[in-house]
Each structure stands twice: as structure tokens, then as C-alpha cells.
Amino acid sequence: MGQVLFVVWRESVEALLVVGILHAWLKRGDQAMRKGLPYLWGGVALGMVSAMLLGAALLGVIAALSGDAQEYFQIAMALTACALIVQMVFWMKRHGRTLKQEMEQSLKKSVRAANWWGVTALAALAVAREGSETVIFLYGLGFGQAGKIPLLHLVAALAGFALAFATFYALQLGGKWFSWRRFFRVTEIMLLFLAAGLLQTGVDQLIGLEILPSGIDPLWNSTALLDDSSASGTLIAILTGYRAQPSLMNVCITAAYWTLIIYLTRRSNPPITVGTQPA
Numbered sequence: 275m276g277q278v279l280f281v282v283w284r285e286s287v288e289a290l291l292v293v294g295i296l297h298a299w300l301k302r303g304d305q306a307m308r309k310g311l312p313y314l315w316g317g318v319a320l321g322m323v324s325a326m327l328l329g330a331a332l333l334g335v336i337a338a339l340s341g342d343a344q345e346y347f348q349i350a351m352a353l354t355a356c357a358l359i360v361q362m363v364f365w366m367k368r369h370g371r372t373l374k375q376e377m378e379q380s381l382k383k384s385v386r387a388a389n390w391w392g393v394t395a396l397a398a399l400a401v402a403r404e405g406s407e408t409v410i411f412l413y414g415l416g417f418g419q420a421g422k423i424p425l426l427h428l429v430a431a432l433a434g435f436a437l438a439f440a441t442f443y444a445l446q447l448g449g450k451w452f453s454w455r456r457f458f459r460v461t462e463i464m465l466l467f468l469a470a471g472l473l474q475t476g477v478d479q480l481i482g483l484e485i486l487p488s489g490i491d492p493l494w495n496s497t498a499l500l501d502d503s504s505a506s507g508t509l510i511a512i513l514t515g516y517r518a519q520p521s522l523m524n525v526c527i528t529a530a531y532w533t534l535i536i537y538l539t540r541r542s543n544p545p546i547t548v549g550t551q552p553a
Contacts, residue, residue, distance in 0.1 A: 313391065317395065346483075414475075
């Protein structure tokens with residue numbers, strides 16, 4: 275439940291950031307520019323519908339599959355979610371510096387051409403991107419894999435969405451200790467650990483299907499220190515990929531993952547504060 279809330283919260287804040295940039299730029303313009311506001315909200319609605327259709331399609335696919343096919347699909351979604359999280363984190367590292375400028379330049383082109391549908395497209399693509407990523411991340415975490423959505427997961431998703439609005443408002447106010455820079459820095463680290471957890475879930479399933487060899491199993495036993503079958507241990511395992519009794523394959527994959535993350539981090543620029551001016 276906690277990981278569902280976190281994913282919805284983080285992704286919703288990103289979507290609100292983009293919509294906030296577009297909204298602030300249009301609202302502080304003249305009367306002609308404000309004509310683009312209905313097109314903006316139309317794009318937001320279109321993006322949300324697109325994300326919901328993807329969610330419905332995933333539920334339909336899993337309902338149509340059975341046996342090993344269903345398990346293979348779930349593994350593929352967990353690994354896809356892991357890859358998307360890593361891609362998203364480093365995309366924000368590269369583009370966070372110029373995100374606001376790029377969005378406003380695209381808006382200027384639409385305004386000059388009197389092409390308000392360009393505003394709709396920008397908003398729809400931004401919201402659909404974040405929404406579709408959220409759907410895939412949640413599915414990789416087990417959200418809806420049984421063909422239905424548990425009430426607790428639904429409550430967590432709604433709570434995450436509400437928390438995102440509160441976070442966006444607080445970040446708009448700015449402050450020395452609570453800023454866009456710190457928000458993205460902290461949540462990027464949390465997301466990378468969450469991706470590691472998704473990766474280990476996929477690896478465990480592949481080992482169970484004998485597609486990957488386990489090697490020495492277990493390589494060690496740290497159950498006395500933290501049992502990954504306990505309530506707290508299970509949460510940590512999901513959020514970080516921790517295993518109390520990992521196989522050699524688990525350890526090798528974890529080492530390869532974090533080696534790649536360190537390499538990509540060194541190549542990327544440090545995250546830069548991004549945000550919008552208050553409307």
C-alpha cells in the first residue's frame with residue numbers, strides 16, 4: 275500500500291509541475307493568451323483518459339491470459355516498470371534544468387501560429403506520459419494483477435493523488451528547506467531503490483521458472499537481522515530489493531544494477547530546481 279501511495283504521489287507531482295508551467299504562462303499573459311486555458315484543460319482531460327484506457331487494457335490482457343502466460347506478462351511488466359523508472363529519473367536529471375524554458379518556447383510557437391490545439395497536445399502528452407508510467411509502475415508492483423483492484427490499493431492511490439496536490443502547493447510557496455531541488459533529489463533516490471525492488475521481483479520469478487540459474491542459494495542468511503517475510507521486512511524488500519536469503523544471481527543482478535546507476539549518475543548533470551511561478 276505504501277509503495278502505491280508513493281508512486282502515485284511522485285508521478286502526480288511531475289504531471290502537476292508540467293500543467294502548472296503551462297497554466298502559469300497562459301494566465302499571466304494578455305486576453306488573447308488566456309484563450310488557450312480551455313485548450314489546456316482539454317489536454318489534461320485527454321491525457322487522463324489515455325492513461326485510464328491503458329489501465330483498462332492491462333486489466334483486459336491479464337484477464338485473457340492464464341497459467342505461465344500470465345506470469346510471463348507480469349514479469350515483463352515488472353522489468354519494464356524498473357527500466358521506465360530509471361529512464362525517467364535520468365531524463366529529469368538531463369532536462370530538469372530547461373524544462374520550464376522548453377515548455378514555454380513550445381507555447382510561444384503555438385500562440386504565434388494561433389494554434390491552440392498545440393496547447394492541448396502539449397498538455398495531453400505530458401499528462402498521458404506521467405499517467406501511463408504510473409499505470410505501468412503500479413502494475414509492476416502488483417496493482418490490479420489479479421484482474422481487480424483491492425480497496426486498500428485504491429485508497430492509497432487516491433491518497434497519493436491528494437498528497438501530490440498538497441506537495442505541489444507547498445513547493446510553489448518555496449522555502450529554504452522544502453524546494454523543488456530537494457524534492458526531486460530525495461524522490462529520485464527513493465525511485466531508484468523502488469526500481470531495484472521491481473528488478474529483484476522479476477529476477478525471483480525468472481529463477482522460479484528456471485529461466486535464470488540461482489547459483490549458490492542462499493548466499494547468506496540475514497533473517498535474524500531483518501526477516502523479509504515480516505511486515506516491515508516485506509515493505510523494505512518491495513521498496514529496496516532487500517533479500518534476507520539472496521541467491522548468487524540476486525546479488526549479481528543487484529551489483530550490476532547499482533553499477534549502472536552509479537555510471538549513469540556520473541554522466542548526468544546534477545538535478546536543477548524546476549518549477550513554476552505562482553499563478
